[in-house]
Amino acid sequence: MAAKTSAPVRSRMYVRFSFADRVQHLLLLLSFTTLAVTGLVQEFAENPVSLFIIRLWGNVDNIRLTHHAAATVLMLIAIYHILGFGYKVFVLRQRMTMLPGFQDVKDALRAFAYNIGLSKTRPQMGRYTFEEKAEYWALVWGIIIMGLTGFMMWNPVETVKFLPGEFIPAAKAAHGAEAVLAVLAIIVWHMYGVHLKRFNKAMWTGRLTEEEMLHEHPLELADIKAGMDKPALEANALRRRQRIYYPVAAVVGAAMLFAVYGFVNGEQTAITTIPPQAATVEVFVPETPTPLPPTPTPLPSPTAAPTSEASNGTPSSPTWDSTIGPLFAAKCNACHIATISGGLNLSTYADVMKGATDGPVIIPGDSAHSKLVIVQSAGNHPGQLSADELALVKQWIDAGAPEK
Numbered sequence: 001m002a003a004k005t006s007a008p009v010r011s012r013m014y015v016r017f018s019f020a021d022r023v024q025h026l027l028l029l030l031s032f033t034t035l036a037v038t039g040l041v042q043e044f045a046e047n048p049v050s051l052f053i054i055r056l057w058g059n060v061d062n063i064r065l066t067h068h069a070a071a072t073v074l075m076l077i078a079i080y081h082i083l084g085f086g087y088k089v090f091v092l093r094q095r096m097t098m099l100p101g102f103q104d105v106k107d108a109l110r111a112f113a114y115n116i117g118l119s120k121t122r123p124q125m126g127r128y129t130f131e132e133k134a135e136y137w138a139l140v141w142g143i144i145i146m147g148l149t150g151f152m153m154w155n156p157v158e159t160v161k162f163l164p165g166e167f168i169p170a171a172k173a174a175h176g177a178e179a180v181l182a183v184l185a186i187i188v189w190h191m192y193g194v195h196l197k198r199f200n201k202a203m204w205t206g207r208l209t210e211e212e213m214l215h216e217h218p219l220e221l222a223d224i225k226a227g228m229d230k231p232a233l234e235a236n237a238l239r240r241r242q243r244i245y246y247p248v249a250a251v252v253g254a255a256m257l258f259a260v261y262g263f264v265n266g267e268q269t270a271i272t273t274i275p276p277q278a279a280t281v282e283v284f285v286p287e288t289p290t291p292l293p294p295t296p297t298p299l300p301s302p303t304a305a306p307t308s309e310a311s312n313g314t315p316s317s318p319t320w321d322s323t324i325g326p327l328f329a330a331k332c333n334a335c336h337i338a339t340i341s342g343g344l345n346l347s348t349y350a351d352v353m354k355g356a357t358d359g360p361v362i363i364p365g366d367s368a369h370s371k372l373v374i375v376q377s378a379g380n381h382p383g384q385l386s387a388d389e390l391a392l393v394k395q396w397i398d399a400g401a402p403e404k
């Protein structure tokens with residue numbers, strides 16, 4: 001650039017970013033990069049590059065741990081940033097130069113016109129250009145989205161107390177998509193804006209030369225020269241405002257730190273958070289009629305059973321409803337439901353009598369030739385009846401396999 005070689009002799013430097021700002025940026029850079037790497041390898045876990053990185057980290061649990069640690073750092077940076085913003089605005093009464101306004105829309109249109117040759121001059125911009133504002137607010141927006149969806153995935157049990165369960169997979173989808181967007185924004189937009197267009201080192205050195213100020217932030221330079229960039233601070237008023245701000249910031253900061261603590265420590269994973277069930281529960285419990293005491297007439301009264309047995313003189317024989325149905329439900333239906341195992345469904349009376357695709361398994365009155373008995377008599381079925389149970393089934397078949 002010709003302007004650069006004929007630079008003015010005056011080489012006054014202007015402070016653009018304070019030391020604290022630069023440390024913030026560095027921490028943001030580190031946490032963002034860590035989050036991006038450890039997040040993307042989870043989002044695209046089957047990709048060979050991801051597998052390589054996961055192996056480098058040891059295992060996916062280490063990746064998750066690192067991701068969570070970086071997320072915590074990012075939350076702390078955000079808190080520091082919010083409190084710092086409050087100090088600048090409420091105590092130092094600085095202007096909110098990052099706020100977008102209509103002027104930014106005009107600047108953007110002007111820059112576009114200049115780039116395609118429709119305008120001879122570039123827009124004159126202040127402390128933050130419209131590009132810088134757009135990038136800053138995209139970052140703020142991104143952190144809010146990632147924080148909310150990250151919370152839902154990190155604390156799913158807590159989340160579903162307030163929201164339907166579908167929000168968890170939805171949060172996962174949004175988190176992954178926003179991550180890709182953020183990484184692309186950094187690679188394309190930020191790379192170009194601060195590294196390619198002109199290698200801008202202000203975020204590291206903290207300074208810009210007068211020439212750079214004139215080129216990129218002419219309105220701010222004019223304000224600085226006119227002494228209008230920062231409001232004049234009256235020492236007493238400043239101290240008074242500090243006395244109000246410090247306790248407020250302490251309370252707000254403590255509340256935010258407490259929120260982060262809850263975020264991070266609320267739940268580990270659903271597996272460790274939900275208390276384990278003491279008793280073993282049946283995973284598959286088919287709908288079966290409630291077993292009734294063996295009575296010839298299906299009376300729900302428990303006193304009916306002894307009476308009928310007494311009148312018969314012998315124990316009543318098993319029926320599907322009373323004995324066999326519940327027995328099969330407990331011992332066979334883990335496998336023999338509608339769709340598998342040779343089409344044999346043992347969950348209802350009608351299905352049992354229908355048999356398998358290759359024929360009936362029960363011949364009423366003839367247990368010896370019933371396939372079910374033959375299969376079970378072999379003694380090595382994946383779901384095996386005990387000898388007593390098998391005897392009961394035989395007794396039932398020989399009695400004509402009654403349903404009731």
Ligand code: HEC
Pocket residue numbers: 328331332333334335336341342343344356357358361371372373375376381382383384385
């Ligand atoms: C762990 C799974 C499992 C359990 C539990 C199980 N079965 Fe089976 N059963 C199978 C499979 C698999 C087949 C198909 C085997 C084959 O075709 O060789 C089968 C086949 C059968 C058949 C032959 C069906 C045909 O195609 O003709 C009968 C009869 C049968 N089972 C009865 C029972 C009974 C009665 C019980 C309960 C006491 C039971 N099974 C429990 C897995 C199971």
